[in-house]
Amino acid sequence: MKRLLALAGAAALVLQAFAQQRPAEDAPATPPVPSAMDGELFYQVLLGELNARGAEPGAGFALILDAARKTGDESLYQRAVDIAFQSRSGDAALQAARAWKQAKPQSREANRYVLQILLALNRLQDTVEPLRTEIALAEAKDRASVINSIPRLYSRVGDKKAAANLVEQVLAEPLSNATLGPAAWTTVGRMRLAAGDTTGALEAARRGQALNARAEGPALLALEMVDPKTPQAEPIVKRYLEGKPQAEIRMGYARVLLDAQRYPEALQQLRAITAEKPEMAEAWLVQGTLLVQDNQLPAAEAALKKYVELSGGIRGEERNRGLAQAYLSLAQIAEKRKEYALATAWLDKIESSQDLVAAQNRRASILARQGRMDEARRLIRNLPERNPGDARAKLTAEVALLRDAKMYKAAHDLIAGAVAKDPKDVDLVYDQAMMAEKLGDMGGMEKLLRQVIAAKPDYHHAYNALGYSFADRNVRLPEAKQLVQKALEFAPGDPFITDSLAWVEFRMGNKAEAVRLLDEAYKQRPDAEIAAHLGEVLWSMGQRDRALAIWREAVLSNPENEVLQETLKRLKIKL
Template sequence: MLLHPRLRPLACALLVLPLSLGAQAASATKSKAVRADEVREARTAELFYEVLLGELTASTGEPGTGYALMLQAARQSDDSALYRRAIEIALQARSGDAALNAAQAWRSAQPQSRDANRFVLQILIALNRVGDSAEPLRQELAQTPAPQRAAAIATIPRLYAHVSDKTLAADITAQALQGELQKPALGAIAWTTIGQMRLAAADQEGALAAARQALQLDPQADGPVLLALALSEDGMSAAEPLIAQHFQGASSPEARMAYARSLLGRQRYPEAAVQLKRLTAEQPSLPDPWLLLATLQVQDGRLDGAEASLRQFMALTDTATAPGQSHQASQTHQAGLTQAFLLQAHIAEKRQQYPQALAWLDRIPNPQELLGAQLRRASILVHQGQLAQARALIQALPSGSEQDQRMKLAAEVQLLREARQYQAAYELQGQLVALAPDDGDLLYDQAMLADKAGQRETMEQLLRALIAKHPDYHHAYNALGYSLADRGANLPEAKALVQKALEYAPGDPFITDSLGWVEFRLGNTTEALRLLEQAYRAQPDAEIAAHLGEVLWQLQHPELARKTWREGLELNPDNETLQKTLQRLGVQP
């Protein structure tokens, strides 16, 4: 063994001491037992020196030599800790091949070592040698104790998250899990894991098939329905029946909350409200569903209900707060309360109770929520006829990053929208779109503002461009179809567009409202009435009330029409569609 020249004197000095001690011991006694002890001492000392020299060499900038010494010591001693240290030295030197060599030597020496096999598996995956990982993966599952096997299976997608060939990784996972697929305790989690791997490999059909298999084995399992939710969010409508069927029955609060959040993220508010109402009824002690429900209730103009939900949320949040809670729990608590205070301020503002609104805003302790609080203050100024001061309040906020600038622009656009300064809002929205030209939501808002500003042709051009860029953006289909129907232009295309939107969001009451309006424009008043009544039952809304009332008026049911319009005015007295409908028909509800 060749040593670095600077280490040879140290090695010699270290070697002299135990050998001289061994000579003294030999001269003291000639027994076989002592001679055996001498041999063991010499071997232990030699091993110790190799380990020490390996560490010294690695620390003095020669990790290759240090690694070789450590691996030699590991092989001589069959010591797991030394194999592990050799791997660490190789990894610190960024030598994946050397780390793999040490791990394979360890596994060869100790075939039953789960740790050795794990290192082999993890290093192979880190080196992107996915094809070589099949056998170590099977061994890892076989060596995992039965009580821990479900958790081990569930971690496989994270293990392969960064490999380049995700299709091969999915195939290898499916092969490794063949023996688990029909086991009552593991089948559902095994199929779910395969589905997650298929989804990561962009194989939506394979992922959906796996989710179906998992739910057949365990209809109450969370994993497969969360997989189906991910597929639905990716635009796969075929996953919807699985989701709907699952949530018709009992489900864990976590899964139902995930479903509600998913629906909110896709702006399917009525369906989200259904899930949140069920969740608050079944699990009334959970705070978060009350807060989300209050958000939807404020959006729908149900201010009394929103206040009740917020009181429940704040009472539960105070109860859940405990001294010594973690920093993360404390942050979550503060974020929830901040959102509640903002909603309370919004409710007071809606009721024109401006001092109360400001008092709620003053309770917000979190400086990171400055934008939200200032936006509400600015909104109050708008309602008091002080638009310029409101805009100045937002413009004065710090903008240290592009994200800050985007948030400020979006806040100012919202103020202009509230003040019904639609042309100015449209122009400012153009600046926002320029910062993120691929953001579908920003493009959609730009189109809606163009419509409000009286630029209907521009709106339709923007919506068609949005559909071309994001073919699964169902709100664009709905808005374009409704726009065509509202001005009686190209009604067959309008109907096809709205029906396309319904394919992406089946049962959505606002899209159903659009389809009812298309049928009305086509002269199919009976079908229009059916659709609009269905939409209004699912989501009492001022705009739907405007359409339903007009159809009832056309069908010579004036009292029912007036009743519907009155309900719409109670929901939102400022709704432009409803106000224009009443003015056009010359009706006093």
């Protein structure tokens, strides 16, 4: 019975080949194409299939490959390759693919099989000719796409440098071609980047862009390299954006800026996207979230509602998560305005179970703002814990509630209890140090921060917090400067650490340097605390009009900022 079933299955494969040669019943009548397969060949293929499925796949391979050579049938060549693959015989697969290519020299599929098998066998140098053929056989309109796909083909090659050199050799002619050059240089750049040659990749991006400033490939390549360590990449991206860029590339650049905490620049790019492509929902969502962070509530609300309006075009989990983020932000806006019923209504719209913790955190915040702290804490504590991360999120949320309500002792004790259970958690120890500072326990704060530094020497927040604390109290200024400079080594360009360094310089009497640093930090991040410091330094230098203007701007964006309010009160400033 099993043999009959196998025979039937093999026959079905052969009959399928015949069926593929017959026109569909509803197709226009055309003369039939005679099959090259006679009865003897039919039997040979049938026997080959039986052997391939049985105990002698080698014999089956030989029979099928011989039938392919006799008929010139590409489906039989492909079947021979498949049998060899199933038998884990790379050499046999290559033999069949090369025979196929020899019989059908214009077949891109045959050539592609040869190329992919050679790469799988790690015979890198043998891929030069089939790679050239792959490009040559492609239609002119598809050639750039074929060139762009090369890095993916060679992604598993062990010797990345040799692969990069080989591809560059094959692309020698397209590299100088005005039409194909940008794609070719982009591919060369990606190969160099995979080989660890960032300098070479940057040069490739520049040369590709020189051939066509509006080409996307060089800009995308440069975008992958935008980093403080490779400042040469960003001008390539910016030059592309000066033209009529793809909104997706501008969005990618905005994400890079967000990752680098360059929020004003990111916001500028997001506004450009929503102006150029107003139907791009994601840009409205990120823009709205950023504007909430900057306390620009009317603009944030408009952007988030626009996202909600456009979200109908998004499908699946992406839509659920995006809507949850939008509703959370809209609830936060309503909460800031003390419109608690509206805030709760926005939270009620969240359907994603994954965002339950965030939604309940916001509900708890609303309760706390209404003076119902016990209810707020119970709401957080009653959240389910599906994994260890949920327990940590609940702790963070409860501490935030207490901190915002200025219940520093309760927050400190809550964190201390968690630290007692896990004393190696440096993030918790750092949070405990910050609460100790709020309680005026400067010695305890310093001890905890030094504990963090000892456990994790690259924890830049601890260096910055300790250095700023010394500067703010106008003590141990040389040590404060060393600590903050150490923090900047680990997080170069961070606007808040730059602000700390400026405050040290101010305390040391270097006011001009303090203004320079604060201007740099405030331009990068117009935060109310940075504005408070910049205004105070300017005020001390007699630049009172500019100081007042900066303070007014800060009050509009974040009137509740503690450092700002303390500064204005101490200097007896009435805006």
